[in-house]
Amino acid sequence: MRVTMIHALAESIPPVRLAFGEVFPEAEVVNLLDEGLLIDFDGQLTPHLRRRMSNVIGYCQDNKADAIGLACSVYAPVVDSAKHLVDVPLVSSYGPVMAEAVSAGTRIGLIASVQATMADSEFYLKLAAEEAGVEIEPVLCLAEDLITVLRAEGQVGLERRLEQEVLGMAKDVDMVVLTQFSFAAALAHLEKVSPVPVLSAPHSSARALKQLLA
Structure with missing residues (x-):
C-alpha cells in the first residue's frame, strides 16, 4: 500500500517516517515536498492556493497513491473540498x-x-x-x-x-x-x-x- 504524505516543510518528513515506521511499517510511504506551499502562504488560504493544493492531491492519486495525508496544517481546510476530487482516503494533519x-x-x-x-x-x-x-x-x-x-x-x-x-x-x-x-x-x-x-x-x-x- 502506497501512502503519499504532502509536506510544505522538510522538517516534517522525519517525524512522518518515524511514526509510520512504528505504527504502519508495511506501508510504502512517499513524501512529497513543495516548500512553495508555505513560502507563498501569506496568512490567508486564497482560492489560488486552494486550487494548488487540490492539484497536488490529484497528482498524488495519479501517481499510484492508495491514500493521501497532509502534513501541512495550514492547508487542512482544503481536505473538505478535495476529498470529493479523489477516490482514495484523504486526511488532514488535524x-x-x-x-x-x-x-x-x-x-x-x-x-x-x-x-x-x-x-x-x-x-x-x-x-x-x-x-x-x-x-x-x-x-x-x-x-x-x-x-x-x-x-x-x-x-x-x-x-x-x-x-x-x-x-x-x-x-x-x-x-x-x-x-x-x-x-x-x-x-x-x-x-x-x-x-x-x-x-x-x-x-x-x-x-x-x-x-x-x-
Whole structure:
C-alpha cells in the first residue's frame, strides 16, 4: 500500500517516517515536498492556493497513491473540498489526532509553539467534538521556545521541555495532544513519564490511514 504524505516543510518528513515506521511499517510511504506551499502562504488560504493544493492531491492519486495525508496544517481546510476530487482516503494533519483525542476524554491539553497553530488546533478539536457529539474542555499550553530548544539542543532538549509542559498540565487534563509534527520524536519518552496519555499528530495519521486501508 502506497501512502503519499504532502509536506510544505522538510522538517516534517522525519517525524512522518518515524511514526509510520512504528505504527504502519508495511506501508510504502512517499513524501512529497513543495516548500512553495508555505513560502507563498501569506496568512490567508486564497482560492489560488486552494486550487494548488487540490492539484497536488490529484497528482498524488495519479501517481499510484492508495491514500493521501497532509502534513501541512495550514492547508487542512482544503481536505473538505478535495476529498470529493479523489477516490482514495484523504486526511488532514488535524483530523485523525483530534478524532482520537475527543474519543479519549473531555479535558484535552494542546501543546504548541506557535499561536496560529494553537488557534487552528483548538478550532479542529472543537470541530471533532461537535462531529462526535461530545463536550470537551480544551486546556491550552503555548510554549514558544520549543522549536528554539529543538534546534539548539536536539531531541534530548525537546524531550526535557515537553516533559516539563506535560507534567505541568497533567493534573488538569485527561490527555495531551502534541499538535506539531516536529514534536513526534519525543512521544516515546513522554509516554514513559506522563501520567496521562499523549498523542502525536503523525502517529494518529498513520493509525487512521492504516485502518482506512485495512
